[in-house]
Amino acid sequence: MGSGYEVIEPRCPFCNERLDRPRELEPMRRGDFEYGVCRCGAVYVHDVTGFNLGAAMVEALEFACDADLDLAWDLMPDEDYHDALIEGYDIKKHLIYPAGHDYEGHRVKGALSFIRLADDLRDTKEQGVRQKYHTASPPPLAGSRTSSAVKAARKKRFSKREVAKAVQKEDLELLTKMASKDRLVLRKMQRLLYNADPKKRWQAVVMLGAVAGAMAQADPAAVGDLLRRLLYAANDSAAAN
Structure with missing residues (x-):
């Protein structure tokens, strides 16, 4: 295009097939x-x-x-x-x-x-x-029927917006409860460390540390995974600079 603006659909670099949208699986060790x-x-x-x-x-x-x-x-x-x-x-x-x-x-x-x-x-x-x-199925289309078991399981997942809102309110008790039910909450809080607003970024730092401290005894594995991700992220950032 004359403007230099271009958009293309994701395709596999090996076979050129169209790619499905990536899905969230259970947390692995090295990042979000x-x-x-x-x-x-x-x-x-x-x-x-x-x-x-x-x-x-x-x-x-x-x-x-x-x-x-x-x-x-x-x-x-x-x-x-x-x-x-x-x-x-x-x-x-x-x-x-x-x-x-x-x-x-x-x-x-x-x-x-x-x-x-x-x-x-x-x-x-x-x-x-x-x-x-x-095992990580994409969310159902709007208006589609879901079983009670699926609905119950979904209640254990918290959206990025819910997590960000709780961080903004600095609601440590709520965030700790959310993280105890859904390990992905820590990952979603970690994403907030990349916020462009320095104030919100520091707020995320403080709340992530507080939640991790509150969870350390009850779920040390989750906190250990968080620390590994932070270390690998710091290592990648240092290499980029």
């Missing part, structure tokens, strides 16, 4: 990511910040290996697997903005990190990866 699986067997990991690409690529490799860490760390790039990266991805619109910004000039920082195992390795791991991926 969403996951996807292409029809060709390639996996992809979404990093909304675009700053954690190293951690996202490692997460994609381990996801492709169905969490077999011994196998993942024994593989050789370009021999046992191939990787690829697509930047300028907006997960809400499920579109790629190659210029790195949308038509209103807003930056699009998201990135998709891809791993495709060699055929023999993929044959042994793909079924487990797909089963894990499909």
